[in-house]
């Protein structure tokens with residue numbers, strides 16, 4: 001349980017960090033919170049020759065939210081910072097709701113959102129949230145920068161669209177339009193453990209109450225966040241409305257559609273059948289909650 | 304070939320310390336083996352058990368998931384900074400009074416976690432205490448007396464304030 005030897009670099013600027021990564025490529029890893037990387041090194045599952053510690057680079061630390069609710073999360077923004085931010089709670093409630101489920105307080109004090117996303121654990125809550133919110137990932141390298149849609153970013157277990165010289169510098173979330181409701185639900189064996197199944201839901205209704213946009217995304221159901229088109233199709237065009245019985249029927253139909261559209265792997269703690277059952281139940285509940293929340297933020301009717 | 308050594312300077316329990324460390328030396332091993340501060344315990348070395356929790360610049364963190372070399376220029380507090388056998392810290396006093404420990408393996412990590420928690424939440428309810436304890440495993444107590452001890456420490460601190 002001791003990590004293998006490596007060379008340690010502590011750059012003070014982003015340019016220096018990128019130059020180091022370009023020079024060392026796959027041999028090097030960035031060290032952000034270390035809450036996924038160091039356990040993997042202690043188990044000797046990974047053996048980087050060089051660690052490039054990002055923690056001394058002040059320019060990577062910013063969390064910025066505009067008055068309209070556009071959120072930028074820099075590479076060194078820790079889970080705890082996001083969790084405690086009033087503007088995030090107000091403008092990006094799905095992220096605020098999900099991040100509380102990520103690990104334990106001490107781990108959230110060190111772990112970063114960008115590190116979590118770059119790590120791309122398929123059981124993690126945050127990749128599913130970013131897919132549901134259509135986040136943009138800003139990747140930078142000595143060659144320049146580019147923006148990657150969350151749906152294209154996650155490519156498999158611990159695998160992302162980042163090239164070996166790229167750093168995930170920022171995650172960008174657009175403000176949620178009026179009429180949007182969100183919900184995140186998961187079941188884990190203990191608070192803070194990785195979920196056996198988790199579901200992130202975003203729905204949007206127009207001024208007439210009709211659903212114009214829906215995303216139902218699972219974590220833990222495959223090798224990456226899984227957005228269910230079948231479940232969204234049940235919701236699109238429907239009128240969730242305020243009749244509890246109708247809303248329940250709609251949510252259950254969408255939850256059932258999700259369950260039939262996934263093929264979960266099963267884990268030591270939850271068989272594939274149980275995971276599918278959880279997905280159905282959690283999705284139905286999250287969809288009902290998201291629809292109810294959307295109804296309280298209805299856009300005003302235009303004339 | 305000898306492994307490369309890195310010079311570090313940090314503050315440990317209020318005292319400045321200097322050392323030469325290899326990059327892969329975990330902070331938990333640095334604290335225990337180099338500084339001889341064996342109050343910080345090591346259970347799992349992958350961030351799950353919480354026994355190694357210390358304060359890093361005042362914030363609870365896993366010492367087994369930090370490299371000593373990363374603490375250059377930072378400040379660390381371990382359980383040794385709390386009280387002495389003659390003058391226990393109020394949290395330690397409450398743990399003794401409520402039987403909040405049996406073997407004591409988990410206790411240092413819990414004390415450091417709860418020290419920071421109570422500073423931010425001086426009047427926590429039971430649910431908040433349990434949530435704040437979620438990152439610390441105890442194999443002995445069943446947690447009931449730990450929760451009671453934390454509630455008592457909070458009450459004593461409020462009365463004294």
Ligand SMILES: Cc1cc2nc3c(=O)[nH]c(=O)nc-3n(C[C@H](O)[C@H](O)[C@H](O)COP(=O)(O)OP(=O)(O)OC[C@H]3O[C@@H](n4cnc5c(N)ncnc54)[C@H](O)[C@@H]3O)c2cc1C
Pocket residue numbers: 029030031032033034035036037038039075101102103104107110111112113114115116117118119123124125126162166167168169192193194195349350351
């Ligand atoms: C006990 C425990 C329980 C946990 N439970 C959960 C949980 O329930 N849900 C969950 O989602 N997570 C959980 N985690 C993981 C935690 O969320 C981590 O903080 C997170 O996954 C990684 O973030 P980090 O900043 O610590 O990254 P690091 O560990 O520093 O890095 C992880 C990987 O990403 C790379 N990397 C880091 N930053 C960047 C960047 N900006 N650009 C490119 N590459 C980068 C690193 O090179 C490394 O390969 C848990 C961890 C522990 C120890």
Ligand code: FES
Pocket residue numbers: 344345346347348349350351352353354355356365366367368
């Ligand atoms: S030894 Fe660090 S968390 Fe278990």
Ligand code: FES
Pocket residue numbers: 403404405406407408409410440441442443444
């Ligand atoms: S008292 Fe023994 S592990 Fe907690």
